[in-house]
Amino acid sequence: MNQIPLAQYYALTADAIESVYDKPERQEDLAWLRDKVADLLEGHTVLELACGTGYWTRVIAPVADAVHATDIGEEVLALARERQPEEDDNVTFAVADAWHLPESVGEYTAVFAGFWWSHVKREEQDRFLAQLRAKVGKDVLLVLLDNTYVDGSSTVIARTDLEGNTYQFRLLPSGERVEVLKNFATDSYLRKRLSNAARDIRIERLPYYWLAKARLK
Template identity: 50%
Template structure:
């Protein structure tokens, strides 16, 4: 699955940011940007699965420092080519499941639209790796989609672990089966019980934002 996901995002890189142009989502996107700028102000941030750097640009405005990473070269090259504040932003290749591989010390970790691509059985190990990377007290922020009928790509399939899949077309005519989960408050609470403190979930019509500190 992981290899398929990477291949899909490599092919999608040049058209990726069209997703941020949907008119009905603009108000929520502005609210998310304001939340993130506040959540990560003054932090030394490790971003995983940064893609084309759409949210990196938001974070770079208020963070003290940002190291933005992705496992796929194509979106990362687009991110690097954007305008960045001097001496504040660096880039690197990193597997989101192995954040220990990213060099440096960080006070916060951010991932946008990544949680939904983590198979449900892999979430505990993924979160533990993130938490080990930061240490107790480290701030973690995730944002992702809520499912909205008529706006979201329909769910085509659900597997035995409760993972949901969409069939997504690209402009080259190809179609891709992509894991895309839509977690709810109960799932966050169950997964993070004992792993996190100060859990703060904001549910907007189209997106959610989860912020907490690593327990310990």
């Protein structure tokens, strides 16, 4: 099975990325999350990592002081720019690798990452948080949003590697089946990982998603 780099996978599937938000059974969770994310980030200067096509950027922008939305893929950023309402002129977009943020990353009071944590290998999560903390500084609010695995709604897990990372088979528009890293964290595991780099950790678990907030330390 071909294991495809995440940036390439999302570049090839950019047009369909937001269709996952159309699943009927997830609408109640998503309505709650949109309100909660907006409430948490109201008034903040936000660095958004792996913004994709900008679904959550459009949630955050109306309430934030400013949003700098980044992604490694120009293909998804092009759609994010196109879909961003003109009235939300507090948003900037830039190509940036969440693992290698520029030294002049800027001054932010909050970092938001939607559906990025699940694409970070378990053995690399501590390193990711450490480099993020080094770039944005301490006391910055960290908000993470990701999936809960639900039989019948989530894509089936195809395999688990020796480190405990899980992988799914997904279809490209060409019909080719590829393998994509997708981890599903328990609350206890999340708390353990986040505690190495953050304090004041709060996790809220919904049927289809989880939301974590913390302060980088």
